Amino acid sequence: DAKTTQPPSMDCAEGRAANLPCNHSTISGNEYVYWYRQIHSQGPQYIIHGLKNNETNEMASLIITEDRKSSTLILPHATLRDTAVYYCIVRARAGNNRKLIWGLGTSLAVNP
């Protein structure tokens, strides 16, 4: 699976949009981009995933560039409860390979 690069930390004001970038320049055509987050002392939580089209759900939006070499996770109105470590992962959804390579993620601090 391709590797990802994320900034180690980011700050965001409460109520503002949080835009978390991720580089995955070696992504393959059959690999999806997944985002998870981990709130302190809890297990990772799935947020969203996409292949090449932009995606939106109740938690966030995922914007993937046309060349698919990078993506941005957008939390439209960040709250204090969104303070967490956010992980960007790429994975092929084929066969029996479910091995995810987790980087160090981005530690997002939402400030009041």
Add this chain to the structure above:
Amino acid sequence: DAGVIQSPRHEVTEMGQEVTLRCKPISGHDYLFWYRQTMMRGLELLIYFNNNVPIDDSGMPEDRFSAKMPNASFSTLKIQPSEPRDSAVYFCASAYRDTEAFFGQGTRLTVV
């Protein structure tokens, strides 16, 4: 569903003792994963099962670690003998086919 259930939540044991961590996946899920998380190494996949059969155990650090899944609703991760460097948070996760994984709350293991 109550989600992925792990027990115990915290475990403190002496070096050399056997430790058994337990996991109950979400009903109907056919994949089960065991992860370990430390500050130094982040989140590492130890082993995962598909339909109760181990698929990839390349992340198991050494022979002291073993994992079993006797049926679709239960799995164990055993460390024998335990060492201080095994201190970490151990997460269990489950998934249905190639969809996203759901994580438990983790077991914090301290080996003294």
